[in-house]
Amino acid sequence: MKGAYFILGFILLVLAFSFASASDPSPLQDFCVAINDTKKGSVIVNGKFCKDPKLATVNDFFFSGLNIPKNTSNSVGSVVTPVNVDQIPGLNTLGISLVRIDYAPSGGLNPPHTHPRGTEILVVLEGTLYVGFVTSNPNNRLISKILYPGDVFVFPIGLIHFQQNVGKTNAVAFAGLSSQNPGVITMANAVFGSNPPINPDALTGAFQLDKKVVKYLQSRF
Structure with a gap:
């Protein structure tokens, strides 16, 4: 029985590696x-x-x-x-x-x-x-x-x-x-130029920026 579990585990490991390494x-x-x-x-x-x-x-x-x-x-x-x-x-x-x-x-x-x-x-x-x-x-x-x-x-x-x-x-x-x-996901465009915009309060906390700065950056993108 242990041998069967070992084989099953090996097969699952191979399959997991195959999926993880594939493009x-x-x-x-x-x-x-x-x-x-x-x-x-x-x-x-x-x-x-x-x-x-x-x-x-x-x-x-x-x-x-x-x-x-x-x-x-x-x-x-x-x-x-x-x-x-x-x-x-x-x-x-x-x-x-x-x-x-x-x-x-x-x-x-x-x-x-x-x-x-x-x-x-x-x-x-x-x-x-x-x-x-x-x-x-x-x-x-x-x-x-x-x-x-x-x-x-x-x-x-x-x-x-x-x-x-x-x-x-x-x-x-x-x-x-x-x-x-x-x-492709461009960081600045995705964060400050999303449609609709991310709530400035969320970005203020995430980036430790003043809300005016966040709104300015959103206007730029």
């Missing part, structure tokens, strides 16, 4: 080109309907334009160009995506944010970036580094992270993510 589910077909179609008989997988494989074309697996620099003259001085399942329908169920990030000189910032569904691996092509992530409670340890062209850095799934251009020229980085649609 997007493994596909059960060659591909599932995403379409916005709710007709009778359509099959939905991971939030997207699948096109009949016989109707797939080369353009379902193609995107062009990541070589084009973006205009970074905005409030944070950066632009993220995503290439996920919304840009390449053929990524549906494949568990991977890509972004290009352009940073303005001297402070261009990809603000603190998280990807709830994917780990990110970033490589610097141009410029000098200060990057980092913060571990979960209770330690909230900052792990950070200055990166130069050719350097690579990993941001674990779900953890708050950021990048900032600390050089005097434009910076460019590319990042791969372990999800077809990793999602």
